[in-house]
Amino acid sequence: MSTATDPLAEMLQSAAAMQESGRAVLRTMLGMGDVEVGTSAKQCVLSDDKIRLFRYSALARSANLKPVLICYAMVNRPYLLDLQPDRSFIRELLLSGLDVYLLDWGYPDGADRFLGLDAYIDGYLRRCVEFVLKEHAIDSLTLLGVCQGGTMSLCYAALYPTQIAQLITMVTPVDFKTPENLLSKWAQHIDVELLTRSGNVSGDFLNLVYLSLMPFRLTQQKYVNLLQLQGDRVQLENFMRMEKWIFDSPDQPATAFREFIQWFFKENRLIRGELTLAGRPVRLKNLAAPVLNIFASKDHLVPPSASIPLGAHIGAQDYQSMEVDAGHIGLYVGGKTRKSVPAAVTSWLQARCKS
Amino acid sequence: MSAPDPFSSANPFSAGFLKAWVDQAGALQDMFARFADQSAAAMPPSMPPPLLAPWKDFVDRMGMGGFDPAQFLPGAPALGLTREYQETAARLLELSKQFQQRYAEFAQQNAAIMQDAFQLMKKRLDAAPPAAKSPAELYDAWIDCAEGVYYQAAHSDAFARLLAELCNISSAFKVERGKLSEQIARHLDLPSRGEVDSLHRQVRALKDSMRAAAAASARSPSPTGSAGSTKPGRPTRPAKPAKASKPSRKPRKRGKK
Numbered sequence A: 001m002s003t004a005t006d007p008l009a010e011m012l013q014s015a016a017a018m019q020e021s022g023r024a025v026l027r028t029m030l031g032m033g034d035v036e037v038g039t040s041a042k043q044c045v046l047s048d049d050k051i052r053l054f055r056y057s058a059l060a061r062s063a064n065l066k067p068v069l070i071c072y073a074m075v076n077r078p079y080l081l082d083l084q085p086d087r088s089f090i091r092e093l094l095l096s097g098l099d100v101y102l103l104d105w106g107y108p109d110g111a112d113r114f115l116g117l118d119a120y121i122d123g124y125l126r127r128c129v130e131f132v133l134k135e136h137a138i139d140s141l142t143l144l145g146v147c148q149g150g151t152m153s154l155c156y157a158a159l160y161p162t163q164i165a166q167l168i169t170m171v172t173p174v175d176f177k178t179p180e181n182l183l184s185k186w187a188q189h190i191d192v193e194l195l196t197r198s199g200n201v202s203g204d205f206l207n208l209v210y211l212s213l214m215p216f217r218l219t220q221q222k223y224v225n226l227l228q229l230q231g232d233r234v235q236l237e238n239f240m241r242m243e244k245w246i247f248d249s250p251d252q253p254a255t256a257f258r259e260f261i262q263w264f265f266k267e268n269r270l271i272r273g274e275l276t277l278a279g280r281p282v283r284l285k286n287l288a289a290p291v292l293n294i295f296a297s298k299d300h301l302v303p304p305s306a307s308i309p310l311g312a313h314i315g316a317q318d319y320q321s322m323e324v325d326a327g328h329i330g331l332y333v334g335g336k337t338r339k340s341v342p343a344a345v346t347s348w349l350q351a352r353c354k355s
Numbered sequence B: 001m002s003a004p005d006p007f008s009s010a011n012p013f014s015a016g017f018l019k020a021w022v023d024q025a026g027a028l029q030d031m032f033a034r035f036a037d038q039s040a041a042a043m044p045p046s047m048p049p050p051l052l053a054p055w056k057d058f059v060d061r062m063g064m065g066g067f068d069p070a071q072f073l074p075g076a077p078a079l080g081l082t083r084e085y086q087e088t089a090a091r092l093l094e095l096s097k098q099f100q101q102r103y104a105e106f107a108q109q110n111a112a113i114m115q116d117a118f119q120l121m122k123k124r125l126d127a128a129p130p131a132a133k134s135p136a137e138l139y140d141a142w143i144d145c146a147e148g149v150y151y152q153a154a155h156s157d158a159f160a161r162l163l164a165e166l167c168n169i170s171s172a173f174k175v176e177r178g179k180l181s182e183q184i185a186r187h188l189d190l191p192s193r194g195e196v197d198s199l200h201r202q203v204r205a206l207k208d209s210m211r212a213a214a215a216a217s218a219r220s221p222s223p224t225g226s227a228g229s230t231k232p233g234r235p236t237r238p239a240k241p242a243k244a245s246k247p248s249r250k251p252r253k254r255g256k257k
Helices: A007-030 A089-095 A117-136 A148-159 A182-187 A192-197 A203-213 A215-229 A233-246 A254-266 A337-350 B012-036 B052-061 B083-127 B135-154 B157-187 B193-219
Strands: A042-048 A051-056 A068-071 A082-084 A100-104 A141-146 A164-170 A291-296 A319-324
Touching: A007 A215, A007 A233, A042 A117, A051 A117, A068 A117, A068 A148, A082 A089, A082 A233, A089 A100, A089 A337, A100 A117, A117 A141, A117 A148, A117 A254, A141 A148, A148 A164, A164 A337, A182 A203, A182 A254, A182 B157, A192 A254, A192 B157, A203 A215, A203 B052, A215 A233, A215 B135, A291 A337, A319 A337, B052 B083, B083 B135, B083 B157, B135 B157, B157 B193
Parallel strands: A068 A100, A068 A141, A141 A164, A164 A291, A291 A319
Antiparallel strands: A042 A051, A051 A100
């Protein structure tokens, strides 16, 4: 017969408690309804096909710095940066007096399948940059690129260096072929031309790949841990916001996706100096503006080794890298980093960017 | 009248939700019981590796599970009026079979990962008595072991190649399935994917030329001394700014959520 200290008996007790906790979680979730995300006030100031450029309403007295244009990745939705009022990278920037714009790539569909990276970087991104410059009657702005959006921002800054006063890259892959990069290892044998021949790449497929990076944690542990919340409504809402974001993955336009995988993941053209966009070579050495490169030490999607090499490939004299003790997502929503990272960004800008 | 019981079996959401947890808890109990078994032959429980089900689900939704090999005669030549359909169907069947073979290898590979993770966990438990750990700690230790073993395997070339083959076969299947849809659309006088693609290209070419024309006209001074007032193809400001808190609408709902 089991005793109180028998681990198996404990396990059984724990299973019973788990079921009870499961009921509490479920009861709370059923009464929750849909969760709100991206709640900071903003206005759409430019609409270009499916692309939207948003300008956020000021929350503090202007810091008199150059406007910041955020270029997010195409593979996920940008509201991660403004997930909820107390976990909002963008809100923190606004509270520091920055003027923040956000480029939202939208949800590409079949009509966008033939759009290549040219169209996205030298088309949509360029028009957004030009809009902001014109709006503020300035020659250059601060470009802040996140993840894949960081890579796109690097390309843009290399093509149009005079328009960029400062460049901030966050968890941005630069060297796509480092040993720790699991996504890159998997991509090498995938026939990406065949993958995209029948159209856009579904967001479901991308999610499947992301889940496959850490399947035990991402498909099991996080749901088991949910039981520990014991029906805490606030915590469950936080969980549901993140869950909503994780699986809200737009389909990827076939041509741009193919080019990104082939040129960056397979051929590593960016750091080899072999990338051409819109008929022009993309030379990272052209990038002379100050650069802040932020990477996360526990990033399983973009390992630090993929981001760190940036400093060696750009022409900028003023280069600073910043390692944050967080994961790819925790960087924006983690307990400590959600305030410390935007504060570091603002300080770095204040030191350089009086307009 | 009393409110409906959210935990009733008539509520498919809560029933499935609770069942998933109970199943998970049961599988874990089984696994931890096996950890207590000192027999060297103790095998991991029949808990499926977490990677398999989503892949299977994904390709099933593509229709790869819908082909019954018994309906086709392997190697039979395509004959007669419907020979094009027969050829496409034969290719779909062949790809389906290839996928099943690779998927079996993938399942085997994942089972080996589970086995290695199980052995690693057992080794760790032998080194540190389980009595010193709470069930939650044991569970977290199991996840650490499983992820650690998985990480090593997932970085291997063999794993990457197998995963890529699964992906490449399903891509080829999708291409062949598209050809079939194209044929059916033509027969029904519906716009085919090829026709729609052609229109998209034409619209894109038109937009590009309009943008180029607008840019050229903006560069050259107009006879009246001011830049042209109409700029076709330029990005437009929306008449009314979008409401701040409402994100742009998704074009379609995903079934999996």
